[in-house]
Amino acid sequence: MKMLTKTVCQSCGAPLSKDSEKGKEIGGGISEHYCRRCYQMGSFTEPQMTADKMHEVVRLKMLELKFPRFLAVLLANNIYNLQRWKTAKN
Numbered sequence: 633m634k635m636l637t638k639t640v641c642q643s644c645g646a647p648l649s650k651d652s653e654k655g656k657e658i659g660g661g662i663s664e665h666y667c668r669r670c671y672q673m674g675s676f677t678e679p680q681m682t683a684d685k686m687h688e689v690v691r692l693k694m695l696e697l698k699f700p701r702f703l704a705v706l707l708a709n710n711i712y713n714l715q716r717w718k719t720a721k722n
Contacts, residue, residue: 641667642715643676644690645707665715676716683717 641648641655642665648654655663655671663671670677687708694704711717 640714641665641670643667643670643681643717644686645710645714646670670716683712686717687711 639648640646644667646653646667646669648664648667651662653667655666655668656673657663658674665671666676690711691704691708694707695701699707
């Protein structure tokens with residue numbers, strides 16, 4: 633399943649449909665690639681995060697939001713296709 637790169641955070645996969653959901657660059661501009669939870673002031677909020685850890689965070693969040701288990705796993709598996717993790721060596 634291919635994620636739309638322009639509509640989801642390229643770190644966690646969260647939807648980026650509103651500017652208020654987007655992270656901030658150093659100069660205060662809006663990031664077009666990352667959400668406010670993953671990215672602030674031009675850098676990642678959790679720089680030590682790995683793709684495997686993010687996978688687990690997303691999976692658990694989906695379960696907390698009452699997503700069916702199979703869907704939580706499916707969505708979490710998309711983490712590995714996002715921009716942040718394609719270039720990272722985890």
